[in-house]
Amino acid sequence: MTAPALEAIFREEWPRAVAILARVLGDLALAEDAVQDAFAKALERWPRDGTPRSPGAWIVTTARNRAIDRIRRERTFARKAELLARLEVISTDEDADVSTIPDDRLALVFTCCHPALAVDARIALTLREVGGLATNGIARAFLVAEPTMAQRLVRAKRRLRETGIPFRIPPDEVLPERVADVLRVLYLVFNEGYAATTGDELVRRDLCAEAIRLAKLLCVLLPDEPEALGLLALLLLQDSRRDARIAPDGELVLLADQDRSLWDRDEIGEGLHVLRRAESFRRPGPYQLQAAIAAGHAEGTDLATIAAVYDALVAVDPSPVARLNRAVAIALAGDAETGLALVDELEGLDGYPYRHAARADLLRRLGRAEEAAESYRTALALTDNAPERRFLERRLAELGRSGEHREQPSG
Amino acid sequence: MEYLALIHADEGEWERMPQVERDAWYEQYAEFARAAGAAGVLVDGAELAATTSATTVRVRDDERLVSDGPYAEVKEALGGYFVLNCASFDDALDWAARIPAAAHGAVEVRPVHVDAEA
Numbered sequence: 001m002t003a004p005a006l007e008a009i010f011r012e013e014w015p016r017a018v019a020i021l022a023r024v025l026g027d028l029a030l031a032e033d034a035v036q037d038a039f040a041k042a043l044e045r046w047p048r049d050g051t052p053r054s055p056g057a058w059i060v061t062t063a064r065n066r067a068i069d070r071i072r073r074e075r076t077f078a079r080k081a082e083l084l085a086r087l088e089v090i091s092t093d094e095d096a097d098v099s100t101i102p103d104d105r106l107a108l109v110f111t112c113c114h115p116a117l118a119v120d121a122r123i124a125l126t127l128r129e130v131g132g133l134a135t136n137g138i139a140r141a142f143l144v145a146e147p148t149m150a151q152r153l154v155r156a157k158r159r160l161r162e163t164g165i166p167f168r169i170p171p172d173e174v175l176p177e178r179v180a181d182v183l184r185v186l187y188l189v190f191n192e193g194y195a196a197t198t199g200d201e202l203v204r205r206d207l208c209a210e211a212i213r214l215a216k217l218l219c220v221l222l223p224d225e226p227e228a229l230g231l232l233a234l235l236l237l238q239d240s241r242r243d244a245r246i247a248p249d250g251e252l253v254l255l256a257d258q259d260r261s262l263w264d265r266d267e268i269g270e271g272l273h274v275l276r277r278a279e280s281f282r283r284p285g286p287y288q289l290q291a292a293i294a295a296g297h298a299e300g301t302d303l304a305t306i307a308a309v310y311d312a313l314v315a316v317d318p319s320p321v322a323r324l325n326r327a328v329a330i331a332l333a334g335d336a337e338t339g340l341a342l343v344d345e346l347e348g349l350d351g352y353p354y355r356h357a358a359r360a361d362l363l364r365r366l367g368r369a370e371e372a373a374e375s376y377r378t379a380l381a382l383t384d385n386a387p388e389r390r391f392l393e394r395r396l397a398e399l400g401r402s403g404e405h406r407e408q409p410s411g
Numbered sequence: 412m413e414y415l416a417l418i419h420a421d422e423g424e425w426e427r428m429p430q431v432e433r434d435a436w437y438e439q440y441a442e443f444a445r446a447a448g449a450a451g452v453l454v455d456g457a458e459l460a461a462t463t464s465a466t467t468v469r470v471r472d473d474e475r476l477v478s479d480g481p482y483a484e485v486k487e488a489l490g491g492y493f494v495l496n497c498a499s500f501d502d503a504l505d506w507a508a509r510i511p512a513a514a515h516g517a518v519e520v521r522p523v524h525v526d527a528e529a
Contacts, residue, residue: 116500163522164412166499174501 006046010039013056014132015217017063019104022129023167024086025067028111029157032129034067035059041066056098057091064090105130106221107168113182114165121156122185123192128153130217131210140200141207142192179222183231183287186215190235194242208239219274229278230288236271237294240264251394252387255297256332268298286322289313293329303333320349328358336365353382357392369399413454413523414495414503419487420516422462439511447495452506456493487516494523 014035021031038059052058064087071083091100112125124142127133133141139149159165170178193207215232222228244262247253275291289312296306310326324346331339340362349355360375376396383389425433440458447453465481481488493510497503500522507518 116504162524164414164497164500164503166501168499170501 006043009051009055010042011132011213013059014039015105015108015130016056016098016101016103017059018129018132019108020060020090020102021063021067022111023102023104023107024089025083026086026167028129028160028167029154030067030070030083031063032157034063034070037066037070038063053095054098057096057101058094060090060101061092061094064092103221104167105217109182109218109221110170110178111160111165111167113178113185114160115178115181116163116165117156117159119185119188121152121159122181123188124149124152125156126185126214127189127210131214133210137203137206140203179225179227182218183227186211186218187231187235187287189214190238194238205242208235208242211235212239224281226278226281226283227285227287229274229281230285230291233271233275233278233291234287234294236267236274237291237298240267240271240298246387250387252391263298271295272298284312284316286313286317289316303329307333320346321352324349324352324355324358328362331362331365336362340366351382353379353388356382360392360395364395364399373399412497412499412503412525414497414500414507415521415523416493416495416503416507416510417489417519417521418491418493418510418512418516419485419519420490420512421486422488422490423486425490426461436511443509443511444493446509447493447506452495452497452502454494454496456491458491459489462488490516 017035017038018028018031021034022028025031041062042055042059046052067087068084071080071087074080109126109130112129113122117125124138127138127141128135135150135153136146139146142149144152169175190208190211193204193211212232212235215228215235218228219225219232240263241255241258243264244258244260245253245255253259271291272295275288275295278288278291289309293306293309293313295301296309307326307329310322310329314322314326324343327339327342327346329339330342340359343355343359343362346355356375356379360372360379363369363372363375373396376392376399380389380392380396383392428436444453444456462481465479467478467480467482469476469478490512495503495506497506500520503520503522507513507520510518512518
């Protein structure tokens with residue numbers, strides 16, 4: 001068996017094993033250590049003896065035995081006996097079909113995305129425990145030193161234990177908001193790989209792929225949740241444009257100027273298919289609507305129709321950012337005056353660079369160069385991202401050259 | 412597991428409040444305590460006297476240093492607490508959200524430390 005094939009099995013089986021041990025032991029850190037031990041053993045045995053008939057069951061059984069060893073080495077007796085007794089419920093049949101192992105992965109997802117954890121901790125825990133990524137990989141993706149990421153994970157697991165955050169699927173009355181918390185974490189993971197353009201391109205690409213993989217897992221675990229499908233569709237459709245959004249010279253390319261032959265047709269097809277499945281539930285939500293907008297761009301839908309989907313989006317998500325996007329869509333659909341008036345109405349976005357960049361763009365289209373320049377400068381002062389800065393600087397320079405001449409909308 | 416719910420609220424506002432309004436709040440607290448008691452969750456709880464009555468003591472180099480006033484001067488001061496016995500952190504948060512001060516001040520929820528080795 002090749003190393004990548006082994007890696008794929010590990011990533012697939014990791015959350016199942018961590019979840020069942022965490023539920024039984026009530027301690028995520030102990031569960032993770034035992035599963036880590038089991039994987040180390042697999043790495044040693046499998047290439048020599050061959051891959052077991054049921055890799056998942058082998059891992060769970062081995063992790064259970066490793067947990068027993070670890071607990072036996074503990075100092076005190078009372079807790080030891082209790083934990084050992086709890087492990088009895090896990091099957092010792094390493095050839096068993098994996099479907100006979102209780103699936104606690106959904107509880108694991110909810111626990112890692114619990115709102116009592118800081119958002120950074122939720123992201124790191126989800127990638128580690130559900131995604132099975134190694135700490136150094138997560139650290140690289142988030143551009144922090146490995147000890148920093150290790151510390152973040154240790155603190156998060158300690159907080160889970162000390163606060164007594166339950167390892168469970170939340171009860172129905174809070175389920176919708178907790179599902180929204182989970183979807184948000186996955187979207188943040190994706191955005192970290194997609195929006196940021198610093199760091200190793202391959203690492204970022206992998207992070208997007210990981211977010212998509214986790215979204216697919218979530219769709220399996222929550223088959224009746226159209227917003228999970230909506231998120232997956234959105235991620236696929238955004239990811240399909242990845243190669244077109246950065247030019248060979250590293251510059252950012254806006255949607256309207258992208259080379260469509262670089263869009264990933266297969267990924268678009270998959271995204272559209274998932275979106276149709278989501279929409280068949282007839283329970284729209286913010287992710288489905290954002291995916292519908294992305295689908296509109298992929299299919300070349302006219303901008304007025306896309307602007308209308310933004311109206312629906314703002315109705316379910318009246319956040320300032322959603323309203324900003326709607327204003328831009330209206331402007332791109334041909335009504336820059338209305339778009340600008342809507343942008344100027346927004347409150348609470350003064351520190352948000354995209355608001356100023358959007359305002360600048362609309363003023364530029366309306367031929368109000370001086371005001372546009374001022375907004376570009378405000379946006380620049382708020383932006384650290386290098387390609388975005390270069391983009392804004394280029395636009396600012398163009399304004400200087402074109403003077404008071406009105407530029408044609410490019411939209 | 413036991414959780415301490417620390418009730419933080421604007422003390423000045425409380426002091427300026429007319430008695431009838433204050434009584435209405437007390438009734439809400441009594442209602443919370445009845446519900447938590449009936450659910451077997453309530454372990455203990457009390458309102459604290461105003462922070463003007465607080466005294467902070469420190470011992471440094473065997474010398475006792477006593478200062479008047481609370482440990483930290485904040486607008487939303489610690490004004491009371493409940494000890495709640497809940498099956499999980501989520502339950503503790505649900506109960507804490509029902510404490511009247513959660514609607515205008517803040518309720519900090521802290522698990523009471525349990526020695527894992529004990």
